[in-house]
Amino acid sequence: MESNLFHLQYAIDTFYFLVCGALVMWMAAGFAMLESGLVRAKNTTEILTKNVALFAVACTMYLICGYAIMYGGSIVLSGMGDVDVDAVLGEFAGREDGFTGGSIYSGAADFFFQVVFVATAMSIVSGAVAERMKLWAFLVFAVFMTGFIYPLEGAWTWGGKDVFGMYNLGDLGFSDFAGSGIVHMAGAAAALAGVLLLGARKGKYGPNGEIRAFPGANMPLAAIGMFILWMGWFGFNGGSVLKLGDIANAHSVAMVFLNTNAAAAGGAIAALITARLMFGKADLTMLINGALAGLVVITAEPSTPSALTAAIFGAFGGVLVVLSVVTMDKLRIDDPVGAISVHGVCGLLGLLLVPVTNSDVSFSGQIIGALTIFVWVFIASLVVWGIIKAVMGLRVSEEDEYEGVDLSECGMEAYPEFVSSK
């Protein structure tokens, strides 16, 4: 009888990971739509190609070596195959923390849930470098980011390993529930390194400090992208509870969904008001960034805050992201979609807010963790981007940038007109 319960608990916890993983996978569509809406029409095909290809590269590299680096186990997932049902039942029976303790579920589900997070981190980079980077330079970087750079910092955080044998972040009181720092700030760090080596789009910044607008070509796509990301985030944060099959955890999952939603709403409202006050009009793209900023902020700790606190934390993110976008432009760091502001700046804020509602976590631990992640990813990325720049170049030619990377990188327009076959 008891073993039947174990079967069910394994099944529900495995199923839960799979569904949440599928939701996070759906975020890839969100990023693709958001980014294609915020770039100009002549660069749409290329950014879509980047988004689809990076997802495939991330899944493959993580399968080949990333997962092994992050959590141990064999490369190419060679150990993953059958399940020994009796051994698993034995694990359940021998569990020290009992039925309501840590979850036991399929290793395949664990991989699936983890791999979609890698893809999310990588996807953050594609928006920041949009409209002027060589497609293949980006994909080469993706190989290294998803195969090595991300997995290493993931190993030091969720993997519990010492940082180059020097110190242990878990021991120092660092906590990042679903990845404000590990996924979002890390992605932004890689993006920042890329953007600094790449340079701004031609004509974006004038010689006398002018900032020229390059309006995105498709607001409906941007909006639907944001909503897709919002929905996918329920899987991102919800799945990070890591268990569904007992009363306490199921409730925790519900609180996480609730808080994730509240933070997004708070961020959206705060950004809208901030943009209205600063610019005199409601800026849809800032509203979108605000909702996402709220989501990023709460990602570090979506289970302990009250719903109202989650909304307020989200609102902090909403205000911060608008200020950050404007500041980045003032610093002449060109980020067409605000990725570094949404994921980097607000990812850091998310990490720093955790100790406010979670007393097991220390501010010093969060700062050390944030620095560890940022310094590692930023420096490693700079090196990889730098090598790519030296070997094949990062940037398309001025003429190609003018004509649009759809033509130079993909040979295909997103909105073709007046075409004829030979």
Place this chain on the structure above:
Amino acid sequence: MKLVTAIIKPFKLDDVREALSEIGVQGVTVTEVKGFGRQKGHTELYRGAEYVVDFLPKVKVEVAIGDSLLDQVIESITKAANTGKIGDGKIFVTELEQAIRIRTGETGEEAV
């Protein structure tokens, strides 16, 4: 024959088309264009960066007509497209040297 080109406000297109039908004009070509006269544009904001939109959306209506219809066409378009506010547009009349109906090969006044 004359080629009458009218630049009008986009929401006036239906009124102009109906008015032209009523006086017997059979064919019209319509293009979406952008432009400005004395109306000028406005400034917009995108993520905190200001930019100027000089060119306003307009619609260009072209009709090829026989000389006898010219005064009626000008009057029709003017009445239909007029709002009294700045930016109503302009009408240009050019001499049409030749016109050919592609299907039948008819030329001249029979083709318009």
